Amino acid sequence: MEKKLLALLDAAKTGCAALERAAGETAAAWKLRWRKAQLEGELDCYLTEVGQLLYATHTGAPSDSGEMEHLLQEADKVRAALRENRRELALLRGVVVCDGCCAENAVENRYCQECGEKLWP
Numbered sequence: 001m002e003k004k005l006l007a008l009l010d011a012a013k014t015g016c017a018a019l020e021r022a023a024g025e026t027a028a029a030w031k032l033r034w035r036k037a038q039l040e041g042e043l044d045c046y047l048t049e050v051g052q053l054l055y056a057t058h059t060g061a062p063s064d065s066g067e068m069e070h071l072l073q074e075a076d077k078v079r080a081a082l083r084e085n086r087r088e089l090a091l092l093r094g095v096v097v098c099d100g101c102c103a104e105n106a107v108e109n110r111y112c113q114e115c116g117e118k119l120w121p
């Protein structure tokens with residue numbers, strides 16, 4: 001009887017640890033998805049401004065090229081952050097996304113199995 005009780009307690013402890021681990025992973029994934037939505041919103045804003053400047057040029061109101069360059073550089077930074085975010089989300093699922101072709105690879109691969117791109121720095 002005592003043995004059964006101890007086995008039951010062990011099973012409960014194992015179950016609790018698994019639940020805590022799952023909750024931790026879910027919270028991390030939720031934060032990354034939230035950040036992804038923020039970054040996508042920022043990228044939309046920059047690209048909308050780029051489009052407005054470009055259209056202003058078309059309609060005869062040339063825009064400041066320095067402003068355009070600044071917007072494009074900011075958009076590049078946000079896209080790099082989105083790539084990193086995608087990589088972190090994939091790692092939570094146990095895969096690595098290739099920057100070259102977007103294929104998912106096993107974490108232990110050093111090179112992409114689709115295109116041969118280096119997966120890890």
Ligand SMILES: [Zn+2]
Pocket residue numbers: 098099100101102103112113114115116117
């Ligand atoms: Zn690839």
